Amino acid sequence: MSFFKAKYIFLFIGLLCLWTSSYAKGMAEVNSMPFSQLQEIPNDSTNKKTKIDISYPNSSTVWDITQPAKLEWSTINIGSEKSIRFFLALNDMVVQELGTFKNSFSVSDIILAKNISTGDAYQVVGIELFPDNKYQIAKFATPYFSIKNPISDARKKAYEEKNRQKPTPSSTKVVEPVNQFDGRNITYVKEVAFDKEDITIDIWDHGRQDDDIVSIYLNGKTVIAKHLLTYQRKRVTCKLEKGKPNDLFLYAHNLGKSPPNTVSIEITDGSTSEKIILNSDLKSCEAVQISVKP
Numbered sequence: 001m002s003f004f005k006a007k008y009i010f011l012f013i014g015l016l017c018l019w020t021s022s023y024a025k026g027m028a029e030v031n032s033m034p035f036s037q038l039q040e041i042p043n044d045s046t047n048k049k050t051k052i053d054i055s056y057p058n059s060s061t062v063w064d065i066t067q068p069a070k071l072e073w074s075t076i077n078i079g080s081e082k083s084i085r086f087f088l089a090l091n092d093m094v095v096q097e098l099g100t101f102k103n104s105f106s107v108s109d110i111i112l113a114k115n116i117s118t119g120d121a122y123q124v125v126g127i128e129l130f131p132d133n134k135y136q137i138a139k140f141a142t143p144y145f146s147i148k149n150p151i152s153d154a155r156k157k158a159y160e161e162k163n164r165q166k167p168t169p170s171s172t173k174v175v176e177p178v179n180q181f182d183g184r185n186i187t188y189v190k191e192v193a194f195d196k197e198d199i200t201i202d203i204w205d206h207g208r209q210d211d212d213i214v215s216i217y218l219n220g221k222t223v224i225a226k227h228l229l230t231y232q233r234k235r236v237t238c239k240l241e242k243g244k245p246n247d248l249f250l251y252a253h254n255l256g257k258s259p260p261n262t263v264s265i266e267i268t269d270g271s272t273s274e275k276i277i278l279n280s281d282l283k284s285c286e287a288v289q290i291s292v293k294p
Contacts, residue, residue: 050138051076052084052126059143065116066150070108073126078103078138083129091121095281096259100129115260115279115286117185118153120146152187159188185284186249190276193291196269197240205229206264206277210257214280218248226253229263242292249287252280
């Protein structure tokens with residue numbers, strides 16, 4: 001064997017030993033990994049980028065609260081067996097979960113919450129559920145679109161018209177209803193009257209318990225503070241002011257698991273009682289006006 005041929009043979013054997021040592025070391029590191037870490041090693045099947053595009057509603061859409069709503073969307077690299085969750089947002093704040101649906105590209109007959117107010121700053125947000133690649137989740141927010149609530153608008157207009165038509169003595173100061181509190185719009189849903197100024201208020205969760213936290217205000221003063229609603233009644237006693245309407249409204253501190261916050265309220269003066277249901281979200285409050293009969 002010549003000197004040069006022997007030199008190349010020894011060089012090949014040295015490289016082979018080096019490669020074998022590196023391969024064995026790498027396999028030892030993989031074998032020593034916990035199973036959870038092995039699952040996180042990316043591969044080609046989980047590196048496909050997913051995408052959601054909601055085509056309806058769009059910037060020219062107007063939803064009517066009295067009619068079922070629909071959604072239309074398309075996706076990339078999301079199978080038909082996968083699910084997508086949709087939310088309704090107002091000014092970047094979630095006001096209702098629209099639902100979780102299979103990736104069928106459209107859904108109809110969505111019932112909107114009755115307390116959603118008329119406005120032009122609504123969006124629908126879609127989020128991919130259980131993605132194959134947990135480091136990349138597809139999501140999409142539509143442009144702003146409009147929602148109309150003709151029932152609430154008509155009720156508000158009738159209430160304002162009724163107040164304008166009420167004759168008032170020149171010596172009596174007109175008390176305007178409170179329209180906002182802490183930056184939230186207040187909508188009056190009912191007027192009630194009692195014979196006595198001392199009343200008892202009971203509140204409890206209307207529907208299923210879903211971790212709603214609320215406060216109750218009477219004439220701007222807290223009568224129930226940050227109460228976690230359950231089926232068990234929470235009771236307080238209050239004194240109404242005579243000669244003026246008293247504003248009682250519901251203030252939501254969260255949205256619970258099923259927005260909006262909905263509260264059953266019973267008000268009594270010992271001889272008569274009224275049962276009322278109020279709704280509230282993080283942008284609006286429903287209220288009643290209570291007066292003492294002369």
